Amino acid sequence: MSLVRDTIFALSSGALPAGVAVIRLSGPAAGSALIDMTGPLPPPRRLVLRDVRVGSATLDRALIVWMPAPGSFTGEDTAELHLHGSPALVRKILGELGGRHGLRLARPGEFTQRAFEAGKLDLVAADGLADLLGAETENQRRLAQSRFEGGLSERLEGWRERLLDLRAELEGALDFSDEGDVGEFLPPDFAERVADLARAFEQSADTYGRGRIIREGLRVVIAGPPNAGKSSLINALARSDIAIVTAEAGTTRDVREVPIDLEGQLVVLVDTAGLRTTDSLAEAEGIRRAHLAIDTADVVLWLQAPDVPTDLVAPHHPEVWTISSKADLGASAPGTLPISTLNADGLDPLLLRLTAFLADFDAGQSVLISHERDRQALSSAASGLREALSCLDRPEIAASLIGTATTSLDRLIGRVDPEHVLDALFSRFCIGK
Numbered sequence: 001m002s003l004v005r006d007t008i009f010a011l012s013s014g015a016l017p018a019g020v021a022v023i024r025l026s027g028p029a030a031g032s033a034l035i036d037m038t039g040p041l042p043p044p045r046r047l048v049l050r051d052v053r054v055g056s057a058t059l060d061r062a063l064i065v066w067m068p069a070p071g072s073f074t075g076e077d078t079a080e081l082h083l084h085g086s087p088a089l090v091r092k093i094l095g096e097l098g099g100r101h102g103l104r105l106a107r108p109g110e111f112t113q114r115a116f117e118a119g120k121l122d123l124v125a126a127d128g129l130a131d132l133l134g135a136e137t138e139n140q141r142r143l144a145q146s147r148f149e150g151g152l153s154e155r156l157e158g159w160r161e162r163l164l165d166l167r168a169e170l171e172g173a174l175d176f177s178d179e180g181d182v183g184e185f186l187p188p189d190f191a192e193r194v195a196d197l198a199r200a201f202e203q204s205a206d207t208y209g210r211g212r213i214i215r216e217g218l219r220v221v222i223a224g225p226p227n228a229g230k231s232s233l234i235n236a237l238a239r240s241d242i243a244i245v246t247a248e249a250g251t252t253r254d255v256r257e258v259p260i261d262l263e264g265q266l267v268v269l270v271d272t273a274g275l276r277t278t279d280s281l282a283e284a285e286g287i288r289r290a291h292l293a294i295d296t297a298d299v300v301l302w303l304q305a306p307d308v309p310t311d312l313v314a315p316h317h318p319e320v321w322t323i324s325s326k327a328d329l330g331a332s333a334p335g336t337l338p339i340s341t342l343n344a345d346g347l348d349p350l351l352l353r354l355t356a357f358l359a360d361f362d363a364g365q366s367v368l369i370s371h372e373r374d375r376q377a378l379s380s381a382a383s384g385l386r387e388a389l390s391c392l393d394r395p396e397i398a399a400s401l402i403g404t405a406t407t408s409l410d411r412l413i414g415r416v417d418p419e420h421v422l423d424a425l426f427s428r429f430c431i432g433k
């Protein structure tokens with residue numbers, strides 16, 4: 001087995017044809033490959049125009065850039081070819097690179113993985129970068145950018161240092177006392193500082209709900225009896241005919257989702273099957289899925305129509321908005337939002353109410369956590385500290401609990417790593433990043 005690392009390469013820009021296609025190479029053989037194809041290495045980090053040759057054939061005239069280690073994204077020797085964005089040309093050059101000894105096509109996220117391994121970014125920031133690449137709305141972009149730029153990482157590092165201090169103080173006190181009664185050797189505010197930190201972790205873990213809504217979108221599930229006008233409403237809100245509408249009760253069976261951008265915030269509208277008892281197996285399955293959708297909703301729009309009498313009651317859910325649909329057909333119940341998709345009435349007030357609801361989820365408010373992995377790490381660090389507080393009279397145990405809390409943060413940053421976290425994270429990237 002060779003000890004020399006593979007040099008990886010990939011098309012790092014988007015779909016072809018395009019104006020420009022960027023092929024990126026990273027690893028020890030990046031420089032020699034660049035020399036063979038374009039001549040002597042240009043000065044570092046300067047874009048220069050060169051012929052790109054394979055054997056005796058000149059294939060393109062391209063801008064190239066040479067970024068020697070460690071001053072590159074991956075921390076390795078890196079080269080980029082900014083070619084004309086032709087599918088055939090790119091295929092030819094990728095084929096040529098793949099035929100070279102020590103070079104191979106990069107796996108998804110492998111450039112970022114190398115950057116992580118070189119200490120260029122921690123796991124939290126790498127997650128942020130994946131989020132940034134996938135961001136569709138302004139709020140998602142802001143949340144991802146602050147994560148990528150290290151707001152959360154900085155805070156985690158600060159907490160980690162405070163944990164190390166607390167543990168050192170506890171162990172120092174242990175060395176002084178031979179009876180194990182460390183109380184008098186600890187600073188008077190020791191317990192208070194542990195409690196402060198536990199509270200900070202808990203408060204951050206609590207922001208997960210908001211962070212998740214920004215990252216994954218607010219899930220707005222439209223539910224109600226058959227023929228209440230649910231599919232008509234999703235079509236009207238999404239301004240597209242994504243759901244089938246007919247006068248037949250039980251038209252919708254599948255759960256249908258459509259993302260919309262509401263003032264920079266992602267909202268995922270979900271259409272569901274009308275709720276009723278039925279003999280149809282397919283419809284019953286649709287109804288089962290409708291209940292699951294309601295369970296995972298952030299907001300349930302509960303529709304009632306004047307021409308659909310029903311004894312169904314609104315589902316138990318913290319955020320149910322009752323909507324009187326088909327308001328053109330009759331008077332709506334007090335305290336409900338009247339809408340008519342026939343006249344396009346009431347849609348703007350509904351969107352305004354959603355926008356107001358979402359104002360609480362502004363990404364600029366604070367460093368929010370947005371991944372379940374963050375929430376778990378912070379909650380387990382907090383409970384470790386709470387437990388430590390309850391057993392300060394057994395200082396060895398308390399010290400080891402504080403150590404466990406530190407490990408939770410280390411795992412989140414990626415300082416200690418179960419491989420599966422890495423694999424899951426880097427596979428979120430596309431090839432070429």
Ligand SMILES: Nc1nc2c(ncn2[C@@H]2O[C@H](COP(=O)(O)OP(=O)(O)OP(=O)(O)O)[C@@H](O)[C@H]2O)c(=O)[nH]1
Pocket residue numbers: 225226227228229230231232233244245246247248249250251252253272273274275325326327328329339340341342343
């Ligand atoms: N007058 C009037 N009719 C409406 C309105 N919205 C929907 N309808 C009609 O009501 C019927 C049922 O509409 P859908 O949107 O399919 O209702 P649904 O709740 O999705 O029905 P299922 O999928 O079967 O549960 C259709 O004939 C629609 O044209 C409205 O605002 N006014």
Ligand SMILES: [K+]
Pocket residue numbers: 226227245246247248249250251252
């Ligand atoms: K219907």
Ligand SMILES: [Mg+2]
Pocket residue numbers: 230231232243244245251252272273274
């Ligand atoms: Mg429907």
